[in-house]
Amino acid sequence: MGSMDKAGIVIAIAIVAAAVGFTMTGGTGSPQDIPVTIGKSTEPIKDVTKKTTEKIKELSESGTKVMKDVSEKTQDIVKETKDIGKTAKELTTSKLPSRLVSIPAGTSVPGCDDVDKCYDPPSLIIFKGGEVIWRNDDSSAHTVTSGDIVNGPDGKFDSGLVMSGKTFSHKFEESGEYAYFCMIHPWANASVTVN
Numbered sequence: 525m526g527s528m529d530k531a532g533i534v535i536a537i538a539i540v541a542a543a544v545g546f547t548m549t550g551g552t553g554s555p556q557d558i559p560v561t562i563g564k565s566t567e568p569i570k571d572v573t574k575k576t577t578e579k580i581k582e583l584s585e586s587g588t589k590v591m592k593d594v595s596e597k598t599q600d601i602v603k604e605t606k607d608i609g610k611t612a613k614e615l616t617t618s619k620l621p622s623r624l625v626s627i628p629a630g631t632s633v634p635g636c637d638d639v640d641k642c643y644d645p646p647s648l649i650i651f652k653g654g655e656v657i658w659r660n661d662d663s664s665a666h667t668v669t670s671g672d673i674v675n676g677p678d679g680k681f682d683s684g685l686v687m688s689g690k691t692f693s694h695k696f697e698e699s700g701e702y703a704y705f706c707m708i709h710p711w712a713n714a715s716v717t718v719n
Contacts, residue, residue: 537594620654622693625714627686627706632664634711642712643704649717650696656716657693660686666706668692673710 626644628636636642648656658668665687670680680702683692696702696718706712 537591537598620651622655622657623648623650625656625658627658627660627662627666627668627712629662631662631666631706631712632709634709637711637713642706642709643714646714647717648715649719652699652718653695653697654718655693655695657691658683658686659691660688663688665708666712667708668694668704669707670702670704672703672713673705677707 625648628641628644630636631642640646643658650656660666665685667685668681668683669677670682671678681694681704683694686692696716699718702716702718704714704716
């Protein structure tokens with residue numbers, strides 16, 4: 525826990541203690557149950573002092589109990605917050621689901637690029653550490669090669685020939701935008717965005 529968090533907790537406890545004290549005095553700043561001894565009094569000063577001392581002690585103990593309760597609740601909240609953070613980390617680093625991309629029938633013939641269906645889906649967003657599986661649903665062999673037709677392969681991943689009915693998978697360990705294409709059918713291209 526950072527020093528700013530600790531300072532915030534101390535300030536919160538001080539505010540609660542002041543509010544409890546203010547509430548106990550009825551909002552006047554002076555205790556209501558403490559008798560006023562200015563003027564005529566029917567009780568000796570010793571008795572009034574004793575009662576006042578007892579009331580102050582009672583209020584002090586009550587304030588101490590409230591501060592202890594606030595401190596315990598604050599510690600519970602801090603623990604719960606740490607637990608939530610741990611759970612979130614476990615969820616993001618646990619095995620992420622694989623995403624399937626189809627190489628549809630007819631991709632080996634020009635025209636699939638006109639309707640953006642040479643790879644289906646043509647663009648995909650996944651989390652870092654996620655895996656994409658490409659399945660060749662066409663009758664012709666294809667490749668899944670990172671890069672683009674203008675600049676060529678960039679060497680980040682390459683399936684080699686993926687025969688009809690077969691698959692290729694790649695796990696993305698770094699964030700970024702990954703363009704890919706088919707070396708045999710250069711009109712077939714798509715992308716994966718990794719967050």
